[in-house]
Amino acid sequence: MTPLPALGWRPELAAQLPAGTAPARVVRVDRGRLGVLTGDGERRVHPGAGLYADAALGGPAVGDWVALRDELAVALLPRTSAFVRTGAGRSSAAQVVAANLDLVLVVDALTADPRLRRVERYLAVAWSSGATPVVVLTKADLCDDVVAGVEAVREDALGVDVLAVSSPTGEGIAALRALLAPGRTAAMVGPSGVGKSSLLNALAGEPVAGTREIREDGRGRHTTTARELQLLPGGALLIDTPGMRELALYDDAAGVEAAYADVADLALDCRFRDCAHGGEPGCGVAAALDDGRLDPARFRGWRKLQAEAHRQRLRVDARARAEERARLRSLHRSRRDLPSRPR
Ligand SMILES: Nc1nc2c(ncn2[C@@H]2O[C@H](COP(=O)(O)OP(=O)(O)OP(=O)(O)O)[C@@H](O)[C@H]2O)c(=O)[nH]1
Ligand SMILES: [Zn+2]
Numbered sequence: 001m002t003p004l005p006a007l008g009w010r011p012e013l014a015a016q017l018p019a020g021t022a023p024a025r026v027v028r029v030d031r032g033r034l035g036v037l038t039g040d041g042e043r044r045v046h047p048g049a050g051l052y053a054d055a056a057l058g059g060p061a062v063g064d065w066v067a068l069r070d071e072l073a074v075a076l077l078p079r080t081s082a083f084v085r086t087g088a089g090r091s092s093a094a095q096v097v098a099a100n101l102d103l104v105l106v107v108d109a110l111t112a113d114p115r116l117r118r119v120e121r122y123l124a125v126a127w128s129s130g131a132t133p134v135v136v137l138t139k140a141d142l143c144d145d146v147v148a149g150v151e152a153v154r155e156d157a158l159g160v161d162v163l164a165v166s167s168p169t170g171e172g173i174a175a176l177r178a179l180l181a182p183g184r185t186a187a188m189v190g191p192s193g194v195g196k197s198s199l200l201n202a203l204a205g206e207p208v209a210g211t212r213e214i215r216e217d218g219r220g221r222h223t224t225t226a227r228e229l230q231l232l233p234g235g236a237l238l239i240d241t242p243g244m245r246e247l248a249l250y251d252d253a254a255g256v257e258a259a260y261a262d263v264a265d266l267a268l269d270c271r272f273r274d275c276a277h278g279g280e281p282g283c284g285v286a287a288a289l290d291d292g293r294l295d296p297a298r299f300r301g302w303r304k305l306q307a308e309a310h311r312q313r314l315r316v317d318a319r320a321r322a323e324e325r326a327r328l329r330s331l332h333r334s335r336r337d338l339p340s341r342p343r
Pocket of ligand 2: 267270276284285
């Protein structure tokens with residue numbers, strides 16, 4: 001028997017449960033079936049039409065809470081956060097790949113130069129989901145200057161925890177575990193090969209990634225399910241779905257603007273075109289914060305990225321000016337060195 005808070009249950013959800021139903025957390029969405037965890041263990045249930053009643057929610061996703069009536073999931077409970085994939089392929093319909101995340105581990109490796117722009121894009125998507133991002137830099141054991149590597153990312157990822165870890169040596173794993181408090185739900189994003197599976201195994205203390213087939217003994221019959229939500233020994237929950245992993249590929253091409261299109265929309269209402277949304281009269285962003293249309297956490301996330309984008313522009317400008325000077329110098333030099341034209 002697992003107490004519900006250990007599955008990430010929030011007491012305020014109790015009021016949202018239809019009469020005669022019990023809560024369950026979705027651990028896998030499979031053609032026509034849902035794998036769920038309840039206080040009594042893991043089960044497979046049928047998704048009822050009620051889960052799709054609100055088209056804007058995009059149906060059940062890993063991490064969602066559903067209301068069960070026997071073997072039927074009848075309702076989708078409100079989410080605190082949602083990782084949405086948009087613009088994948090030709091369809092522009094939003095697809096929720098994971099829900100109710102507290103933390104998003106943005107994973108990259110310390111072996112290559114820190115890929116700051118890429119980390120930033122992941123951070124933008126993480127903030128926009130409503131979850132708090134943490135940057136986890138893997139392969140610390142292969143890096144000569146871990147401190148510098150961490151510092152470069154930290155400078156860029158304002159207000160975000162940045163940790164260095166090594167899955168084989170265990171370096172930094174305890175510090176990461178400390179962030180993964182009991183009942184909190186996290187998920188990993190990051191490019192292929194940076195060590196997400198290894199990290200999941202290190203956190204789990206046993207190989208779960210790659211060998212995620214779990215044999216279950218349910219009342220005499222054996223069922224096999226591949227869970228996409230793991231309970232870690234420390235009590236946190238870690239979501240690892242192919243959807244989250246693919247998300248990376250799409251959002252590499254998208255950008256901060258896309259992730260924060262709603263804030264940009266609100267800014268269109270500002271009286272002044274160059275409004276900095278810092279207390280100016282007639283500010284559309286401030287109005288939306290006041291009446292609850294804009295979440296303050298989301299606004300802070302956007303602000304951080306705006307500041308970073310600005311600094312990045314200054315850096316690029318400085319580089320462009322330096323390059324232009326170098327170009328002019330070499331041009332003069334080549335003119336000077338040019339042999340005089342034959343008459
Ligand atoms: N030295 C070292 N090698 C690591 C570490 N983490 C992962 N690796 C190695 O890096 C390679 C890729 O690791 P994975 O865990 O499969 O990476 P992944 O991000 O899950 O990759 P995908 O499954 O393609 O998304 C493997 O050969 C791992 O053994 C680390 O901290 N140190
Ligand atoms: Zn404004």
